[in-house]
Amino acid sequence: MKNRIITIHTNDTPVSLKTKRLLAKKLEGSGFIVSESLEGDSELIVCIGGDGTFLEGIHKFDFPKIPFIGINTGHLGFFQEINPNQLADFIFHYKTGKYRLQALSTVKATVINDNDECFEHIGLNEIVIRGELSHPVHLNISIGGSFIERFSGDGILVATPAGSTAYNYSLGGSIVDPRLKLMQVTPIAPMDTTAYRSFTSSILLPCDLSLGVIPEYVTKHGIKITTDHLEYNYNDIRHINVEFSDKVVNLLRFENYDFWTKVKSKFL
Known part of the structure; x- marks a missing residue:
């Protein structure tokens, strides 16, 4: 046996x-x-x-x-x-x-530095791009290869549906049913003034689109990338690409599990 x-x-x-x-x-x-x-x-x-x-x-x-x-x-x-x-x-x-498997999508950040070195980071909840030591950042953001905006603020968070109830929710992002396959881009303390114009609410992206980020280094401080609870610091990023990963986390769920019942019991 x-x-x-x-x-x-x-x-x-x-x-x-x-x-x-x-x-x-x-x-x-x-x-x-x-x-x-x-x-x-x-x-x-x-x-x-x-x-x-x-x-x-x-x-x-x-x-x-x-x-x-x-x-x-x-x-x-x-x-x-x-x-x-x-x-x-x-x-x-x-x-x-007497159980079933719940497949949860993950998100991947691919970081390219000035030396053409490539680093990959995967998160189940989210990937956060922000400045070191809480310094504000300026990020040129594109979606599906099309330039969208020059974001200014503390940073951006890219959440999976599973991570929508975590840090994303604390930032005012939406709760997303994990049966939907999408990425949610949520700004962190965006600057929205006459000098800086940034989106102030979440953006929802389908699973086949990627998010491109090019940091502007206007100070000596670098960029911090956080995947779930892990932190990585970079000072020479040329480009960051965020997209769905091919890795899936399978959770064991019993017959009486319901996502929205869980949300109600934990948040309401």
């Missing part, structure tokens, strides 16, 4: 570590092998913590094809599917196949 391996990723809070020990005991009692690393034949990744721990696990394991499920021991827990008191129910539903 093939070994059934489940990988567990957790933060180091006492409640998460306690939940991890209890879950590992229950899984092993149900015939599973528990691992903290991503074995070649792991069939599921369980993230114990909050949304930050969930995103950390996705990046740690480099957006694998195998599905994730979250156990919420944090605060908001929007991605997390179950609570620590539902471990037995989770194992039963998983073993009996």
Whole structure:
């Protein structure tokens, strides 16, 4: 019989570590092998913590094809599917196949510097382009190869539908049903004066269009690119291209999951 391996990723809070020990005991009692690393034949990744721990696990394991499920021991827990008191129910539903997979799109930023070096960054929630040390930036923005505007402000955020309820929502962006495949470009503290004219509301783009960004270096400060929780600083960017990635994150969802019910319970 093939070994059934489940990988567990957790933060180091006492409640998460306690939940991890209890879950590992229950899984092993149900015939599973528990691992903290991503074995070649792991069939599921369980993230114990909050949304930050969930995103950390996705990046740690480099957006694998195998599905994730979250156990919420944090605060908001929007991605997390179950609570620590539902471990037995989770194992039963998983073993009996009473679940479905929710495929979440990701967004990719390709950065080209003055030396023609190329760097790629992928985010499940969003990619943020802003100035270092909170300095304002001037960004020449194009959509599908057509110039749109010279944006001035703190920066821009490009969110996936999954990330529309995160930082994007705090900036006044729209909540988007994850069944829609689109990118949302939301300005961060845009300047809209007689000297600087910038869009002040979100822009929605279909999945086949890309966003081009060319920074203007009017000061010595560089550009910071953030993908979910990870930060990268550049001082010599020639061009940034933001588009949908071909990587997909599969979330395990039980039969009673509904996106808008989740939104209501977490935000209203």
